[in-house]
Amino acid sequence: MTVYESDLPGVGKKHEVDLGDGSRLVIVTHNTGKREVFRRASADSDSEKLFELTDKLARQVGTLLEGAYFQPVQTETIETLLGGDTLIEWVEVGANSDIAGKTLGESDLRQATGASVIAIERGDEVVTSPGGDAMVEAGDTLVVIGPKTACRDFVALVKGA
């Protein structure tokens, strides 16, 4: 990724990020803290303003883009939703996971951890309330419900090493 930085005397700073398709994302950071975000489709075209953010909002959106903000909020909402200690987790089955290529009955994770699989997402397809004969493959996403500790054990087992 190439970033071009330039000074805008009396205004602030400008950063341009090459998006790889010839277009650039242009971020103008004003001395007041305001951010304006533009997209310039090609070197010869004019920048098109996408949106502007206050300093505080920009930092929050920034952590979201960075991926640092997503997880805690997700857990928090779900805990509130279900109440008590129970929560829902999404976990992707890794290529080296022990349960890949087995049915739910064969791996018997409910016995081992106490968390139940309530759905299997495979691409666009979703198998809801899968039975013991439902096959789990690498790349699937399992939706699991159970007490917090059970969910944590489940995730650890499924992800594998």
Added chain:
Amino acid sequence: MAAALLEFGYLFAVLAVVGAVALRLGLSVIPLYVGGGVVAGPYVAGRFGLPYVPNGEVVTILAELGIVLLLFFLGLEFSLDRLRASGAKIGRAGVIDLAVNLPIGVAIGLVLGWSPVEALLLGGIVYISSSAIVTKTLIDLGWIADPESEPILGTLVFEDLAIAVYLAVVTSLVLGGDGGVAAIGRSLAIAFGFLGLLFVAVQYGTALFARVLDVENQEAFVLRALAVVVPISGAALALGVSEAVAAFFVGMGFSTSGHRERLEHLLVSVRDVFAAVFFFWIGLGTDPTLLAAAAVPLAIAVVLSTPSKVLSGYLGGRAYDLSAHRSLRVGVGMVPRGEFSLVIAALAAAGTTPVMRDIIPAFAVGYVFVMSALGTVLMQRSDLVERLVFRGGETDGEASAEGA
């Protein structure tokens, strides 16, 4: 006392109303503040027997504070290091800008039969673009994200430096008056002596500036900053030296003290209040009937200095390796004139000849009215300007290298 307070109430009410109009219509506030001053002042409201704001001593002093704070902020945002870092490009664009536009104004004055100092005042008014209006329009139109904003803002930085030197010289020429070469020489020597010492002080006094402002309390912070810049500016003026340049240097001193952002943040509304009073005060002193006397130089200046700024800006854009289209926009973007032309007009008004006292200030007000509006409209309709200039299809400019 009561009458004076009432007059000030009237002044701020007019500023608030025209400010609201400017905001609603998306116009620059500067010409509207000036216009408000003209209408609410002795020459219009006064003549019609309506209540008016007299052009008194107190307004003059507050307006003077406006000049000091405008230039103080300019110094605050000016950085010699930055100028040095991107020096070659800014230098080329800035020198072209200066070499094209200042002589045109001077030439207009000389052709009208004015004295060299009067012509030099006209040259300055015509030369200096408005940082406030240009920057605001760049942001409003989104040009700020495009490559043309760099030569435009770079040239404005060069102009800041040029105007500091210009004001230092011209203040001495105007205030040094008619005492002949010896008197002018002496006042120039005082100016450069005082400003030279001040410049050295701000270059090496960073620690001192930092210590002065090292206080948590906001009120104490603001008062301390004013307690440095205002007395130094006042001392400069008492010696016949440009108070504006003194304020500019003090601003430069503060800019490296590590308190720049806090200063900008806390003082910006103080500056805006006094700057608005300054623009209003310029209007108070403007007799609209004198605009008729200034009509000829005004018409000549508008017709010549609009294309000259477009041309110098275009060449400046080319110096930044921009395409022909973008370079043309740089030219269009430099057209608005505003606050600094009025600062020069205020200096001229302190002069001794009728041309300086009456014609040049009226000229400057009319010129700023026309150029702030014309410049903003040209920027908004730059597509039409481009079509007009690049008539008959695309030019080779599109194919040339784009600045990264």
